[in-house]
Amino acid sequence: MGRKSLKVERKAQILDAFERCIVQYGLEGTSLKQVADEADVKRSIIRHYIGNRDDLVDALIERIVRTYQKQLLELDASAEDMPAKYYLPQVLDYLFRVERTSRPQNKIIIDVLMVAQDRYPKAKGLLRELFKSITDSIAKDLIDAYPNANEKQCQQVAYSIWCLSMSNGSMMWLGMDIAYNQSARASAEALLKTLE
Amino acid sequence: MGRKSLKVERKAQILDAFERCIVQYGLEGTSLKQVADEADVKRSIIRHYIGNRDDLVDALIERIVRTYQKQLLELDASAEDMPAKYYLPQVLDYLFRVERTSRPQNKIIIDVLMVAQDRYPKAKGLLRELFKSITDSIAKDLIDAYPNANEKQCQQVAYSIWCLSMSNGSMMWLGMDIAYNQSARASAEALLKTLE
DNA sequence: CAATAGATTGTCATATTTGACAATCTATCT
């Protein structure tokens, strides 16, 4: 009996608010009160559903990483029976799309957590795993698409393309000439050519 | 008359302490008191020589960017009459060196400021200029080294190598398999080959 | 030595932040 639990909804609501606050005030610049206000709940609610400050950060880390992992699985699944030759360009489109006006919040959070990794060991491990999954996934596609290339080469190119994409995203956000985005993508394609 | 000014030394001393604090507690996680203690001065000293919190951050931004700009000029100068063919490998060595034990503090500070760019407009502008300088400098070397390539191609490759290096540095710091470092460098060299 | 620019220290008031816990309310089930 008793009342039905709101744990899942409230937790999501709070973490959403936390993310918005982080974007605005930074990770350690965000107080629990700010999060509470942004989530439109009392501060005690955060304590009740999540815990103290560190618990909040840990919860955020887990959620953001799981979100990306899930997206990755869905993408993989949707490309299940598509020949990699056709699928790969879509991957590149995704990796090198530019969002000049509103930067995708997820990328900000990931970057923030990357920078805070020393203070949050959980972030370090989970992010490493996530990035490993991503590059492995790209590598798998490459192996499919380029039968002449060996596995090692594909892993190398996959990792490099991922790095290119990450930094390029940051550079675009910094407001560097948008022409560079085309450059990054062109280089990614040049790397693919080496696998032919 | 009066006493000789300590502005330069004290400012440096304070900013040094600030950097150490940032590494440990994060940008907004660092209080003026912590900085003062780390610098072994009273908090009022910070106020006296630099100002309030925002002034402190702005001062840090200016210093770190100027530091890199200066290093870049020195590097350029030291390679003045060296043929780019011999100089380029050194550039790559620098961009893809790995520091597994102690991450260079400068890179941390740059990353932290990148992430905080929305809150500190000065950081955004200065970092963009800095990165532009760096990629331009690399591009210049490439133009020297590969007479068959056109300027645009060189700029593209320079930017891509820079991106590769930046992200690869972050990935290494995150503790990803060190073999990937070799991959990133190999890809950089593959991109150079496209200029031959 | 006396004046003075600048270094250094100290203190106050105010506002925030956080952890802890008590108290109350309310949906849901028997």
Added chain:
DNA sequence: AGATAGATTGTCAAATATGACAATCTATTG
């Protein structure tokens, strides 16, 4: 209806952060 698990609110105390400013000290120069 009444019990109860869980939601929600409220409050306290302790710690910390910051801005402002007053007061004192000390090298340096005329």
